[in-house]
Amino acid sequence: MRDDLLDLLWEGLKETLYMVAWSSVFALLIGIALGVTLVVTERNGILAAPTLNKIIGTLINGVRSLPFIILIVLLLPVARFVVGTSLGPTAAIVSLSIGAAPFLGRIIENSLKEVSSGKIEAAKAMGATPWTIIFRVLIPEALPALVRGITIAVIAITEFTAVAGAIGAGGLGSLAIRFGYQRFRVDILIATVIVIIALVQLIQFSGDGVARSILRRRRQL
């Protein structure tokens, strides 16, 4: 019985890690695109396009105002279209990525906005293209804040995977609900909770470590 518990936990953890890792990667890619676009298209941005800015902002707010569990249900057809099924961890990655991307977009937008306008102006005065400013000024200057923000987002995605577990995504969340809740296996419930807590701590610890090492290298700490 102990073996069986460990096996279940191990399987659940593997599925959770798989979902968190890929969802984070995809959400990050979409989130960076959204965040950067939001910052550069602002009224006084380096590629000012206030109308586009407003449209993207409204879309992000729209997606973010939906409770995540409803969003997953809404995105089931998309998951089926992309990966051929609406069940299992791979299908969940589609919903998780799309669900978390707007959140990441906002976090990245806020981090990038912390870069002083003077630095951007200096780059402009040196004849830098908007593209150069994005990749050589905005993102590197905001990097420690970006790492911290992304850490928060990855933890949020970990929570989301647990929620997604409730509707057939697999992973630790599904373990907790199927065994711990529906079959009254309190031991599994508690074990699952402990593993999730440990996972979240590990993510936070790693994120803090990376941010600190960047700052230390730049002697800002």
Add this chain to the structure above:
Amino acid sequence: MIEVSNLSKTYKTGKETVTALSNINLSIRKGDIFGIIGFSGAGKSTLIRCLNRLEEPDTGRIVIGDTVITDLDDKELRLARRKIGMIFQHFNLLDSQTVFQNVAFPLSVAGHPKPYIREKVRALLALVGLEDKENVYPSMLSGGQKQRVGIARALVNDPDVLLSDEATSSLDPQTTYSILELLQDINAKLNLTIVLITHELDVLQHVCDRMAVIEYGSIAETGTVDKLFLQPESHTARRFVSIIDYYRDKRSIIEGFGAGI
């Protein structure tokens, strides 16, 4: 070298329109250190930022060398800006890059090969006296050192003009003096035209050949720096000079009594 004619600029804040610059005409000679002085809000920062179009003027024409700055499209403007160096009150160095990388930035933006960049950056760091700080990050530098990096960065593309936007305003008097000396030094060595804006009469007096006084968005008077002190015409100039007169009078009174302060 620099010709500004009929330059105007307004800002819209909500429904109100604020005139920042109205009908500015200026002529700056090659190799001069030209000072623009005015009180806060007079429009001097807007004026200098119009010269490389960090601010877009509403009307008017700006010519630097043979280039009509106000006629350039985005791409041409980027190329032209490489020949217009600029330094700032808050230095605006990149904290994510070393001193070397900061100075190299304009060159790598322009796509120069690495060996050339290395040679050029080292020469500029030697010019500003920071050879030993190549691999240091800006956060380790003092204000004066940061501004020296800013100056090296502004000069690395061999510009014809250097714009100085309150470059010494956040430095202490001694550091200000050393930065001004450096500016004078490069002005003489490179025959570089320098336009600087300031609210400190001291700065003007130390380094400038000619000056313009800006008042409520208009040029109130222009001429040599001596003229400003000897025959101040505008309200602003008189106010600046009266501060000096006040202390000169006070000192002569105190000295007359044979007492110290």
